[in-house]
Amino acid sequence: MTTTRLVPVETLHKIVEIATRAPSVHNTQPWRWRGGSQMLELFADPSRQLRETDPDGRNLTLSCGAALHHAQVAAEALGWETQVSRHPDPAQPELLARLVLSPGPPPATAEDTLAALDRRCTDRRRFTAWPVPEERQAHLARLANHWGARAVALTDESERFIAERLVRTAHRVQSADAAAQAEQAAWRHRGVEDGVPADALPGAADLVGAHRNRFEGAGDDTSDPDLEASDGLLVFFDTRDDAAAWLRAGEGLGAMWLAATTGGLALVPLSQVIEVPETRAAFQTEVLGSLAHPLLLVRVGWRSTSRPPPARTPRRPVSEVLELA
Ligand SMILES: Cc1cc2nc3c(=O)[nH]c(=O)nc-3n(C[C@H](O)[C@H](O)[C@H](O)COP(=O)(O)O)c2cc1C
Known part of the structure; x- marks a missing residue:
């Protein structure tokens, strides 16, 4: 008997790929993902924790939170609504969130959102002198x-x-x-x-x-x-x-x-x-x-518009961070 995979593997792959573009402290990318037929689970990866400067895991979890945000907006832009449970299993503290996916209409802004997720970066150069209101x-x-x-x-x-x-x-x-x-x-x-x-x-x-x-x-x-x-x-x-x-x-x-x-x-x-x-x-x-x-x-x-953006920071391949159940 074959089981029906309700969310195509390519979609899970794409959502995780976009989520991994999220910012993380020192670009540690301290996350793991598990994909099922209708859901994605986000796990913290303590092996990538900064033990000296982040002993409590605050920055690690913040980084995972940013990836969780990116996953939700990416899914929506690709035509999947998400229902998120945060810390769904107290017995598994590393399981930070479970996203259940169901088909939904992509918003009119989907393309712009995907483009912005792709170009977001940490630009540490000087700002222009205009005040931010x-x-x-x-x-x-x-x-x-x-x-x-x-x-x-x-x-x-x-x-x-x-x-x-x-x-x-x-x-x-x-x-x-x-x-x-x-x-x-x-x-x-x-x-x-x-x-x-x-x-x-x-x-x-x-x-x-x-x-x-x-x-x-x-x-x-x-x-x-x-x-x-x-x-x-x-x-x-x-x-x-x-x-x-x-x-x-x-x-x-x-x-x-x-x-x-x-x-x-x-x-x-x-x-x-x-x-x-x-x-x-x-x-x-x-x-x-x-x-x-x-x-x-x-x-x-x-940002000064006259300068090209800083070089993109690298990411681990999706195959390294996504495990399919
Ligand atoms: C929780 C957190 C803390 C960060 N702290 C700093 C920081 O103190 N100084 C800094 O220059 N960048 C900081 N960053 C930015 C990361 O270095 C950056 O996201 C990472 O290198 C990936 O680069 P990108 O944002 O250009 O994709 C932080 C990012 C996160 C999510």
Whole structure:
């Protein structure tokens, strides 16, 4: 007797291929997928966890959340509705989500969505000087909230100042931490499947006027942050600091990043400030008034349209991350 495969294998393959274009910390791609006749399951892959800087798995789960977002919008664009159960089996904590697929009409925007998922990237070069309007930042936060995450734009000058100061402190702390540096170095220039290649990072000319990124040394960056900066800062937060909150934040990150891409904005996560326990605690009390846990900070700014995008970061082949039941 043959069983009917309701969702073609090629479709499962395509959805996972698009989902793997999602951002992940250091391009670790810490996910595994299992496909069935009508469903896809997303698993965390702890073998790809950053033990030094992400011992709790926060960034790992956030990364998987972004992939979960991408899988949902990819499925929809390909004509499949999804019903998602998050953490469906408490006995299997690594099973983050189960997506049940059923045929549905692809939205009119399907092609644009697929194109934006394909071109989304981390562009760490300097932004143009145009300010990102507060309404625009609020819109990005609302989108993330619509996906069950909680995000807010930091528009108050003193909050921004403190956040920027803590970002610099975290960078200095990690730059002086040999184990954290070794871990980061291990995920640079790894080859053709994962990690952050040199050509995805800004060259010397593109660094002028750009914010310092985590892949550069700390230098003597002890001056006060620039209050006139025109870019936006948004923080993902939650009253809980657990896997359920991280997964939702990741989905919100995927949604926010896709909208930023479509709207001409670059988005750069600043996760060091959350990775370093002291700056995470200071962020919680000094920026969020102890009301919630910070999960991820991101910076947004207008991309210069005169420059070609940075090189694409590699991905593992689908055959390595998708197992068909
Ligand atoms: C949870 C998370 C944390 C990240 N943290 C940083 C960061 O602190 N600094 C940075 O420059 N990029 C950060 N990134 C971006 C990744 O390095 C990037 O997504 C990955 O290298 C793949 O490249 P792509 O986004 O261009 O596809 C982060 C991404 C995620 C999902």
